[in-house]
Amino acid sequence: MTVQSRQRLVATLGDVRAVVFDTDGVITDSARAHAAAWKTAFDAYLAEHPPPTPGQRRPFDVREDYLRYVDGRSRLDGAAAFLASRGLHPPPATVRAVAEAKERLFAARLREQGMDAYPGTVRLVRALRRAGIRCAAVSASRHARELLDRAAVLDLFDVLVDGVEAAQLGLPGKPRPDLFLEAARRLDVPVDRAAVVEDAVAGVEAGRNGGFALVVGVARDPGPDAGQRLLRHGADIVVRDLAELLV
Known part of the structure; x- marks a missing residue:
């Protein structure tokens, strides 16, 4: 990614009022x-x-x-x-x-x-919070709350929508956008002022299907096809690590 593209993305992040993060593979090294x-x-x-x-x-x-x-x-x-x-x-x-x-x-x-959180993600979430941008975590997993707690990052997120709550509310899974939409609703931020961060094809499709202002793909796999796959399925931009957004 060029410096120019990173600078444009940082400007775009500055325009949103909330960011919704997937958990596995984005926040925690659990994928x-x-x-x-x-x-x-x-x-x-x-x-x-x-x-x-x-x-x-x-x-x-x-x-x-x-x-x-x-x-x-x-x-x-x-x-x-x-x-x-x-x-x-x-x-x-x-x-x-x-x-x-x-x-x-x-x-x-x-x-x-246990599981560790990605340092680059933690840095980005803390920077967003300092800028007054609210953050949510979502996951289809019933273990998301325990994952985030064990990684000592649960308190960084204003909202968590996990697999337990998804089942209780009858929310369909990705690529349907319902998990992300519920997180945005709880943050009280319209989707056209919110971003989604995902590492899965189904997740970026969900972000795009939900009408979110920005869909950021995270391709941690070093293979050349990972990032292109996320772009083809709806990501606006792809990074290897979320620390790249802190330029």
């Missing part, structure tokens, strides 16, 4: 733990229920499959989408069982080791 838990759960199911064709029998890929089918979606939507990609369409109870197996694996990892 890899989620992907690893999904891999264990999916690979166990594939071993017991081999897909119909040889080409579909490859194991879950923690990079490509995670980003394409799971990242940013609700647990049940992500599980169903991945299994469908392998030609498997089990009943809802089975999809739920696979998702719950993943949840147990992730929860054990969280209890044992």
Whole structure:
């Protein structure tokens, strides 16, 4: 990213009154733990229920499959989408069982080791708050509050809309924008004066579908395609780390 483009983005951030951050992969370094838990759960199911064709029998890929089918979606939507990609369409109870197996694996990892917040994100949130810009965190995960608390950043956010509240309110998952819209509503800021920060394709689509003033994509993957994928799906600009916005 050029210095000029970063300066333009900082000016744009100065025009918004609120920023809504995704949690996993944006605030906390937890996306890899989620992907690893999904891999264990999916690979166990594939071993017991081999897909119909040889080409579909490859194991879950923690990079490509995670980003394409799971990242940013609700647990049940992500599980169903991945299994469908392998030609498997089990009943809802089975999809739920696979998702719950993943949840147990992730929860054990969280209890044992915790998660860290990205320093660049923390710096940006603190700078936004000093500028009077309100901040919210959203997540489809039921563990978001614990994640943020364990990372010692929960108090940096004025609002949190997590998977527990999404289920209680009946909010559909990304790429529907409802999680982000609920966060903006609680911040009392219209969407055309708010920004969304996301690392998932489904998330940037949700921000675009919600009519937010700015959608910032975070592509931490060093691969050349990650940023382009986010741009194609609705990000206005992509950074590797949110500290890049502090020019």
